Amino acid sequence: MGLHKTFPTYRIQTVIFALMLQAAFTLFRKDLLIEFRNRYALGGIVLYVLSSVLVIYFSLNYNDSIRDMSPVIWSIFFWLIILFSSINAIANGFFREPPGRSYYYYYIASPQAVIASKLLYNFVFTVFLILLAFIVFAVVVGDPVQHLPLFLTTALLGGTGYSFLFTLMGAIASRAGNNATLIAVLGFPIIIPILIFVTRLSAACMAGGAADPDTMKNLLLLAAFNVMELLLAYILFPYIWRE
Amino acid sequence: MINLFRQQWWKYTAAAILLYVLVGGMLVPLGPGLRSVTPVTFPADSTVDLVITGYNTHFQEAGDLQVWFKDGVSFYAADSVIPIINSTARVVFHVAAADLGPEHNRNFDLVVNDKLDGTLFMSFATVAKAGSHTDSSTARLKAVTPEIVNARSTQFAFPYREILFQSIRNTFFHVPMWFTMMFLVIFSLVYSIRYLRTGSMVDDVMASQAISAALLFGVLGLATGMMWATYTWGSPWPNDPKLHGAAVGVIIYLAYIVLRGSLNDEIQRARISAVYNIFAIVIFTLFIFIIPRLTASLHPGNGGNPAFSKYDLDSHLRLFFYPAVIGWTMLSFWILSILVRMRLLQLKKSAQ
Known part of the structure; x- marks a missing residue:
């Protein structure tokens, strides 16, 4: 009874939530540490981005169309590279875990902590990939971006959308025997709305791109999409996690 | 369940x-409708024979076929209307060059009415263009108030859409x-x-x-x-x-x-x-x-x-x-x- 007086329910929930966040940060640090210790995986993904940009650069250059590439085509190529490299990176992150380790996590952390750490880690990684791809794109293919703050906002929101969606799909696919095709099959149809938003938004912040009157609306819709994904991931992940 | x-x-x-x-x-069946008007363009200042083709219409059977050419809100009556068969009618119509306006052409919608088919409508049916004079019929267009016999088709039918x-x-x-x-x-x-x-x-x-x-x-x-x-x-x-x-x-x-x-x-x-x-x-x-x-x-x-x-x-x-x-x-x-x-x-x- 005394405990109830000093600790009302909402405070207990706050404490539980704080503990969950702490566990999530610990798991996030662990993921980051593994990534840096095993630098081949990181180097592999960096090389994946580099070689995809080169493939696009050469296929455009030897057809004499790199000079007259429109902002829309630029942003479609850019976001498709991000699509493929982030789906690969996130899939690898899930497949790297040995099969038995999930039992261990099951004992030390709540499913919410696990999904929060995965979402955070994949978000950071995807934003890193976007910035990397942008630098490489700007150097090799050309940099038509004029409104940099808008582009960075788009990159942040688009990276959130990509990483959240592929994290949940990766979690599903990791249950289905780590089938790499499955993430793409499950994720691609539902990534289309985000792809439409990010390509429109990034084309709008480029020289020669049409000034889009819907830019603010599109940013808000993209943000709403991300919140929706976050909520669904938070609610549904425990069902995927349970053995 | x-x-x-x-x-x-x-x-x-x-x-x-x-x-x-x-x-x-x-x-x-499908309800009556208008299929085409030939010719689509006709010269001004000349009397033209237009052939109206309908679908599931009763031009001859109804016996009281009326045809108007409509531009904006004004209706202009045809000079004469001769139903040939149920689906075809000949219409004589003319437009004076003075009526064409500054663009030298004028679009007309077609409105057809009879007591069996009701009122049929075709937008942008025909265009009058400035052309060579063939005869001296230069009477100006005169707007009329259409007298509708029966606004709706009497058949049990699905609507005819363009x-x-x-x-x-x-x-x-x-x-x-x-x-x-x-x-x-x-x-x-x-x-x-x-x-x-x-x-x-x-x-x-x-x-x-x-x-x-x-x-x-x-x-x-x-x-x-x-x-x-x-x-x-x-x-x-x-x-x-x-x-x-x-x-x-x-x-x-x-x-x-x-x-x-x-x-x-x-x-x-x-x-x-x-x-x-x-x-x-x-x-x-x-x-x-x-x-x-x-x-x-x-x-x-x-x-x-x-x-x-x-x-x-x-x-x-x-x-x-x-x-x-x-x-x-x-x-x-x-x-x-x-x-x-x-x-x-x-x-x-x-x-x-």
């Missing part, structure tokens, strides 16, 4: 309703396919949520078989839509957000089937596919609500087009359209009931 699936009465009702829709929807023609009957097949698909998808969502709460295998069977049935109707909806689009919009796959939503929906649910196939453990398959189903339907719903607002659409009720209920769906179409929606939905649940009972029997057999 399983008890309802075992009962027979609603299956007979579904068959009866669909028979009514098929017979009625195919046999009710680009739809007989394909308007596809309303009873194409549109209910999508209604049915959406009902089944929502049904599946409800049972997926129920599965996550109860963990009962029957709920999983319901959810997964509803997706199979929804896919069947989705593919049929695409097929009927592509046939319809070929003849009305000129291409089987026009650039239209409704089509994009439909294609994405079908692919999402094909991915659902693939996901189920790649999970071996029965309980894990049920749980994880339920999660994917909920996630997919939320994203899909957002998609089909948001995307049509980003671009224009050819479909009625989207991108500034009036919805079916505005005027496309008249009372005669309604008599068959609503039963068609009910009938196809019931048929889909009949198919679903067979799929569910079959799957439950398979589960029972494999458990033994």
Whole structure:
């Protein structure tokens, strides 16, 4: 009874939530540490981005169309590279875990902590990939971006959308025997709305791109999409996690 | 639900309703309409013979055929009207060059009225252009007030629409396919949520078989839509957000089937596919609500087009359209009931 007086329910929930966040940060640090210790995986993904940009650069250059590439085509190529490299990176992150380790996590952390750490880690990684791809794109293919703050906002929101969606799909696919095709099959149809938003938004912040009157609306819709994904991931992940 | 699936009465009702829709929807004739006016352009300052061709009209039988040329809000009477046969009439009309205005041409809509067909209308039917004088009929146009004998057709018929023609009957097949698909998808969502709460295998069977049935109707909806689009919009796959939503929906649910196939453990398959189903339907719903607002659409009720209920769906179409929606939905649940009972029997057999 005394405990109830000093600790009302909402405070207990706050404490539980704080503990969950702490566990999530610990798991996030662990993921980051593994990534840096095993630098081949990181180097592999960096090389994946580099070689995809080169493939696009050469296929455009030897057809004499790199000079007259429109902002829309630029942003479609850019976001498709991000699509493929982030789906690969996130899939690898899930497949790297040995099969038995999930039992261990099951004992030390709540499913919410696990999904929060995965979402955070994949978000950071995807934003890193976007910035990397942008630098490489700007150097090799050309940099038509004029409104940099808008582009960075788009990159942040688009990276959130990509990483959240592929994290949940990766979690599903990791249950289905780590089938790499499955993430793409499950994720691609539902990534289309985000792809439409990010390509429109990034084309709008480029020289020669049409000034889009819907830019603010599109940013808000993209943000709403991300919140929706976050909520669904938070609610549904425990069902995927349970053995 | 399983008890309802075992009962027979609603299956007979579904068959009866669909028979009514098929017979009625195919046999009710198309209402009268105007097909063409030749020549499309004619010179001013000369008396021209225009030939009006109608479809299912009664120009001769009615005996009181009247023809006007309409420009904006003004009606101009034809000089003379001679019905040749029921579907063809000769009309003499002339426009003075002085009436053409600064652009040297003038568009006319055609309005035809008789007591059997009611009032028929064709927009931009014919154009008068400045040309060589052939005779001296330079009388100026005089606006008249039309005297309508009977505004509506007396036949029991489906409306005649410019680009739809007989394909308007596809309303009873194409549109209910999508209604049915959406009902089944929502049904599946409800049972997926129920599965996550109860963990009962029957709920999983319901959810997964509803997706199979929804896919069947989705593919049929695409097929009927592509046939319809070929003849009305000129291409089987026009650039239209409704089509994009439909294609994405079908692919999402094909991915659902693939996901189920790649999970071996029965309980894990049920749980994880339920999660994917909920996630997919939320994203899909957002998609089909948001995307049509980003671009224009050819479909009625989207991108500034009036919805079916505005005027496309008249009372005669309604008599068959609503039963068609009910009938196809019931048929889909009949198919679903067979799929569910079959799957439950398979589960029972494999458990033994």
